Amino acid sequence: MADVVITGVSSFVGHHLARHWAARGHRVIATISRPREQYSGVEAERLAAIAPYVEITGLDVRESRHIGALIDRCTPSLWIQHAGFARGYGSLEYDLDLGHAVNVAPLTQLYSALRGSRCSVIVTGSSAEYAAADVGNRESDACAPDTPYGLSKLTETLRARQLAAQYGVSTRVARLYIPFGARDNPQKLLMQVVTKLRNREPIALSPCEQKRDFLGITDVCEVYERLAGDLTKAGFAVFNVGSGEPVVLRDFLAEIATRLGADHALLHFGAIAMRAGEPPICYADISRVRAVLGFDPTPLSAAIDRDLLGSA
Numbered sequence: 001m002a003d004v005v006i007t008g009v010s011s012f013v014g015h016h017l018a019r020h021w022a023a024r025g026h027r028v029i030a031t032i033s034r035p036r037e038q039y040s041g042v043e044a045e046r047l048a049a050i051a052p053y054v055e056i057t058g059l060d061v062r063e064s065r066h067i068g069a070l071i072d073r074c075t076p077s078l079w080i081q082h083a084g085f086a087r088g089y090g091s092l093e094y095d096l097d098l099g100h101a102v103n104v105a106p107l108t109q110l111y112s113a114l115r116g117s118r119c120s121v122i123v124t125g126s127s128a129e130y131a132a133a134d135v136g137n138r139e140s141d142a143c144a145p146d147t148p149y150g151l152s153k154l155t156e157t158l159r160a161r162q163l164a165a166q167y168g169v170s171t172r173v174a175r176l177y178i179p180f181g182a183r184d185n186p187q188k189l190l191m192q193v194v195t196k197l198r199n200r201e202p203i204a205l206s207p208c209e210q211k212r213d214f215l216g217i218t219d220v221c222e223v224y225e226r227l228a229g230d231l232t233k234a235g236f237a238v239f240n241v242g243s244g245e246p247v248v249l250r251d252f253l254a255e256i257a258t259r260l261g262a263d264h265a266l267l268h269f270g271a272i273a274m275r276a277g278e279p280p281i282c283y284a285d286i287s288r289v290r291a292v293l294g295f296d297p298t299p300l301s302a303a304i305d306r307d308l309l310g311s312a
Helices: 012-023 041-050 064-074 096-104 106-114 148-167 189-198 217-230 249-260 287-293 300-308
Strands: 003-007 027-032 055-058 078-081 120-126 171-176 178-180 214-216 236-241
Touching (some): 003 012, 106 120, 120 148, 148 171, 178 300, 189 249, 217 236, 217 287, 217 300, 236 287, 249 300
Parallel strands (some): 027 055, 078 120, 120 171, 171 236, 178 214
């Protein structure tokens, strides 16, 4: 089977993408940005889980010569550019310079090195590229990000579009909403709630009235696979990767409690204040991914059982 390069595999989504492509029989070259022994916690767990099935190799995308050297060595048929700088992604203090160095600048060397090859590219984008709105975001919408992180990711998308045209490299951007599943960051809300409910411990929450778009990680990987199939067509396109349904966070957490058989009274809604600047609603219009890729998301309850509460 063909060689697939997936960057940023110590991350939640990158880890699952590597597992997915390896399970499909591909040779996966999975990249990390620093020596493996420097990883700890859930990142180390992710790497240990994929190590038997993939080739883990170092790649600092900020070192342009390293990208070309890796392409020369493995001549991939697909490059999934998932590595990115997201620390502080919800804050106006996000380091935009570092975001540019990791998310945007490496694309120039990547596309230049792929010129004339048969390799296509999938770039991981973000729902943060859109402005807050009370309707489903469409790929054709004019983007006006509310955060520096969103600006960085939008710049990545626009630069990929330019370079794809310049070098003739077929490219798709997957704009992710909120993926969930096993081995996500234990500090994230969903993972904290699962841990607390499994231990039958209370958890202090905001009112959780905001509406969000959640998609199980298995579905996320399926969309990427379908995007890879779409890459047989030349050109550039952006696809929203979400469920297309605005779900009230409070209801989502209550459904987790139900699936676990936990007492809903453990969820102390309104015990803490809503985070400042939290938009009331954010969700995808997935008309394009349905029509072009034939994708239909898994019902939420089934996705919770399979991806969040099942085995890793």
